[in-house]
Amino acid sequence: MTLTEWLGTALVIAGVPFLLSGTLGLLRFPDVYTRLHALAKGDNVGLGLICVGLGIQSGSVTVALKLLLIWVLMLIASATGAGLIARTALARGLKPWGL
Amino acid sequence: MAPLASHAYDLLLAGALLWLAWQATHAADLFRSVISFIVFGLLMALAWIRLDAPDIALAEAAIGAGVTGALLLSALGRLTSAPAEKPAATRRWPGTIAVLALAATVLALLGAAAWQLPAPGLGDAVAGHMPRAGVDNPVTGVLLNFRAFDTLLEIGVLLLAxxxxxxxxxxxxxxxxxxxxxxxxxxGRMLWPMFVLATFYLLWRGTHAPGGAFQAGAVLGAGGILVILAGARPWLTGEDNGPWRWLLSLGVVTMLLAALSTTLIGQRFFEYPESAAAGVILVLEITAAISIAMLLFAAYLNGQPPARWRGYPHS
Structure with a gap:
């Protein structure tokens, strides 16, 4: 394997624990706000690492840029989605855990 | 991928699809059903990718998961919040057994039919006729040339809906x-240009690679729905004889015109002259995409829009 393949694989593997911890947080955290926190943070870092890793592995600038665009769109969408869910939950009177 | 890992992945995907289908139809909570349905659509798109059918995957993700999901969620939000009906404690076994028997019979018949399909399929026949199709992408060739009649009916179904x-x-x-x-x-402001860009990209790609009118229309329609959710006033009105009615039926009308003019110049129904095929397909592709986008958007309005939005509450 060439150096770029090693680097790409290493980045993809580095992304997996972030996705796992995001999922673990979604399953184990006590309320909607903490779950959103775990999911929106962990998954986005994990996805970013995987997109960068795959982009390096592809060896093509066009493909790498498309993967980066996917990541940026996901960042925007997940930030908005998490905000909407949290705002709706707060307006419906769901109290944050521990308050 | 190693065969074992790829088999394990496929099995996991198939199992998740079955479980989500069960959840979508049998969850006691409607919200849970809708979410299961949306996730089902996304995983179904993955399954189509595994089957090397990226065109269907794109359409499934955009229409099956995206637009239909938004439609179901908005319908759910408008349901009167009556206390959810608890499923009856006493199971009706005879009914369940009858349904299971029927499902097993249909599955067996479908399996038998699939088993008897000619082994290489129609791929070779399509590939043999591709030089005359007017486009390079076999899927677009089938959709808008060889089997354009089916596509006419599909857009017709959307219009009827x-x-x-x-x-x-x-x-x-x-x-x-x-x-x-x-x-x-x-x-909405940030992403709308991206939706328009993606629409044109998919439309242009359809001539030589996965993409085309249905995918482009679905993306544009979904973008319209997002902009409406963000608070924009829709310009589509339900006015009698209004221009929007023409845009909604544009796809069906253009396809019918194309089909009828082929018979007028002595060809068979929907048989384009070879020299004009590329141009005809381009026109059909663009008009169908506009129509599909408008139809999906119009469906999301959940009813006939007013003749004027001015003065409409919340607009």
Whole structure:
């Protein structure tokens, strides 16, 4: 394997624990706000690492840029989605855990 | 991928699809059903990718998961919040057994039919005729040339669905979420150009690679829905004889015109002259995409929009 393949694989593997911890947080955290926190943070870092890793592995600038665009769109969408869910939950009177 | 890992992945995907289908139809909570349905659509798109059918995967993700999901969620939000009916404690076994027997019979018949399909399929026949299709992408060739009649009927079904939805009553208000968020209008402004760009990209790609009218139309329609959710006033009105009715039926009308003019110049129904095929397909592709985008958007309005939005509450 060439150096770029090693680097790409290493980045993809580095992304997996972030996705796992995001999922673990979604399953184990006590309320909607903490779950959103775990999911929106962990998954986005994990996805970013995987997109960068795959982009390096592809060896093509066009493909790498498309993967980066996917990541940026996901960042925007997940930030908005998490905000909407949290705002709706707060307006419906769901109290944050521990308050 | 190693064969073992790829088999394990496929099995996991198939199992998840079955489980989600069960959840979508049998969950006691409607919200859970809708979410299961949306996730089902996304995983179904993955399954189509595994089957090397990226065209269907794109359409499934955009229409099956995206637009239909938004439609179901908005319908769910408008249901009167009556206490959810608890499933009856006593199971009706005879009914369940009858349904299971029927499902098993249909599955067996489908399996038998699939087993008897000619082994290489129609791929070779399509490939043999591709030089005369007017496009390079075999899927577009089949959809808009060899089997254009099927596509005409598919767009016709969409048009009928919108007619049915509009006939149910006026668009209920409000169109915007009950709890406004500053993030949503910002998102709409930021992403709308991306939706338009992606639409043109998919349309242009359709001639030589996966993409085309259905995918492009679905993306544009979904973008329209997002902008409406962000608080924009729709320009589509339900006015009698209004221009939007023509745009909604544009796809069907153009396809019918193309089909009829081929018979007028002595060809068979929907048999384009070879020299004009590329141009005809381009026109059909663009008009179909516009129509599909408008139809999906119109379906999302949940009823006939008013003749004027001015003065409509919340607009």
């Amino acid at each position: 919108v007619v049915a939805i509009w006939s149910l009553g006026p668009t209920p208000e409000p169109l915007v979420p009950a709890i406004p968020s500053p993030a949503l209008p910002a998102l």
